[in-house]
Amino acid sequence: MPANPTPTSQKTTSTGLDTYLRDIWRSIRSIAIGMRITLKYMFSRTVTIQYPFERLAFAPRYRGIHEFEAEKCIACNLCAKACPVDCMYIDATAPRKIDPKTQKAGGGELVRFAIDYQKCMFCALCTEPCPTECIHMGKNHDLSAYSRDDMIVEFTDLDKQGLRTPIPLWMKRNADSIPWVGAELERVQRGELATKEADIRPT
Numbered sequence: 001m002p003a004n005p006t007p008t009s010q011k012t013t014s015t016g017l018d019t020y021l022r023d024i025w026r027s028i029r030s031i032a033i034g035m036r037i038t039l040k041y042m043f044s045r046t047v048t049i050q051y052p053f054e055r056l057a058f059a060p061r062y063r064g065i066h067e068f069e070a071e072k073c074i075a076c077n078l079c080a081k082a083c084p085v086d087c088m089y090i091d092a093t094a095p096r097k098i099d100p101k102t103q104k105a106g107g108g109e110l111v112r113f114a115i116d117y118q119k120c121m122f123c124a125l126c127t128e129p130c131p132t133e134c135i136h137m138g139k140n141h142d143l144s145a146y147s148r149d150d151m152i153v154e155f156t157d158l159d160k161q162g163l164r165t166p167i168p169l170w171m172k173r174n175a176d177s178i179p180w181v182g183a184e185l186e187r188v189q190r191g192e193l194a195t196k197e198a199d200i201r202p203t
């Protein structure tokens, strides 16, 4: 004679209780795992900073917006030829060469030296062949602008203002309220190149 089967209602209640208890256990376990990870990182060294209130430290070979010394450029086009995306525009009225006495380029006028930052990929290949070492990868970033035309930086126009690199929007906006930004803006306005000391990541 076959054994009496378990009543359907009793089986359903038992399965429901099992599921309920299993869900509680899973919740406790997942909270414990999450808290273990949280506690592990709570006391480890912070890798993020409150930018822009705190200053970012760049790696020594960080490649930001270019810095350009127009007075040393001989308009040889070697940088433009090396550029893989053809985003450099150079124009001079006549050949230029460095005067050994002044170490400045003379001859023709450098009419235009521009870089289209819509295309530039910051590969630094343009800096390698430069015979006068007048183009450098800088330390400033943030290419935000209000128009596509503003993304084309006319370095010869900047040179007439005594600048080696454009002044980013964030720098203009935060210079008065954040001390290090104000100091950095003054450096750019003085036409100074980024220093190696400022580039070294603190240990």
Ligand code: SF4
Binding pocket: 082, 083, 084, 085, 086, 087, 088, 115, 119, 120, 121, 122, 123, 124, 125, 126, 127
């Ligand atoms: S960094 Fe690279 S892509 Fe940008 S201008 Fe120089 S060579 Fe061209």
Ligand code: SF4
Binding pocket: 072, 073, 074, 075, 076, 077, 078, 079, 080, 090, 129, 130, 131, 132, 133, 134, 135
């Ligand atoms: S390689 Fe140097 S000198 Fe020649 S055009 Fe470019 S920036 Fe000027």
